[in-house]
Amino acid sequence: MASPTSTVENYLKEIYLAQERQGDQPVAMGEVARSLGVVPGTATSMIKNLARRGWAEYSPRIGVRLTDEGELVALNMIRRHRLLELFLVKTLGLDWSEIHEEAEQLEHAVSERVLDAMDAFLGRPTSDPHGDPIPSANGKMRQRKLVALSRCRVGAKAKVARITDQDSDFLQFVENQGLKPGTELTVTSRLPGADATGIALGESAPLTLGTRAAEKILVEEC
């Protein structure tokens, strides 16, 4: 198997993440194109390429699904990405909300050797600054059972575990409100009419989140 170009690496990574988002269904070309920022025609021809080279299975007008080979490459990229994010934040002190794009560039350039040195330096961490799990070197990723904040029952105490959106503005917001992973909170109200969830954090004033936002915040022990 020829080693993937960095474009291919990106395709495989995004397909994996999309597949994960939608419960292992084949991923539609439109979705691939949107994730990669290319026009649909480009996605189609690129996906055929991936299929021809054994990284994916392609069913016309249905979608694409990674082979085991493809999944391995994808998990390796995700590992790189998340380790880099953690490294940038913890070691170089970069801002939480800025690191996604940086890691996006670097993930294709770091060698296995450098990656392992970083992994050791960080103490073999299991999750990145957003709470996303870091796959191990052999491609295993531990899955915690987390619940979206938008689904917690009123009165529940919960701990923020993961933010499933890399958008810089959203991350800024989460940071400003003190909702980073690790934070403990209580769900105080649910207003289905207003499409909102109310929460309280320790001392500070209560806070209301729209469902759209509350869906992107995953917590432990709802």
Next chain:
Amino acid sequence: MASPTSTVENYLKEIYLAQERQGDQPVAMGEVARSLGVVPGTATSMIKNLARRGWAEYSPRIGVRLTDEGELVALNMIRRHRLLELFLVKTLGLDWSEIHEEAEQLEHAVSERVLDAMDAFLGRPTSDPHGDPIPSANGKMRQRKLVALSRCRVGAKAKVARITDQDSDFLQFVENQGLKPGTELTVTSRLPGADATGIALGESAPLTLGTRAAEKILVEEC
């Protein structure tokens, strides 16, 4: 001026280094091709490109020379490369002799922001693990006046300042003999017939170096 692709960055960097090696003479196409690992035809057409885009001046059958614009890009790449090398050695504990290729990959991927964070983390260093000077962010590079070990007079005391060869085997050798930058030594003999220089390092047994090797080791205060 469109921003350079990473291939262009490599060309500019290598031209700069070649120009520096040979005292600012225009660099021949053969030299460019050899440095970049491409066939001569490729070098010619690429250089024309650089010229068309304002980074270099090209005189057919003479050679190429960087413009001020080109030099700025080149110095920036050299800065990246050397900061990365230092970072890999000092922070991640990688081996001296392995870092050149790593940095070669990474130098195109690190953003200005990450680079500055690394620079700060390392305490604004002025030279890399090989003793090569690190240009400042605005493209100035301090030049120490160094002398090749092969030219030191017999009896001189000197301090190793710079190793001008990135070849992994040679670096291994230098390390094994304890000749890394910073080491103090005395020139004990010169054997022009045998094409060699004898040196002594503190306690350990004296050592003889061929001229080829002694030329690649630069020292202070010959």
Next chain:
DNA sequence: GTCTGGACTTTGAGTGCCCAAAATGACGGT
């Protein structure tokens, strides 16, 4: 002055990736 070897340049072709726009197919509404 001519010849010749080696450096250099040109030409033609290929790869990987991308887009725009036209063609095709599938699916719900009528």
Next chain:
DNA sequence: ACCGTCATTTTGGGCACTCAAAGTCCAGAC
């Protein structure tokens, strides 16, 4: 059964970079 819509696929073309091989030029030998 037919239509329109919209996702998808196909087609044709472009850009950046590469090589192989044929052509050109120059300098030094004779």
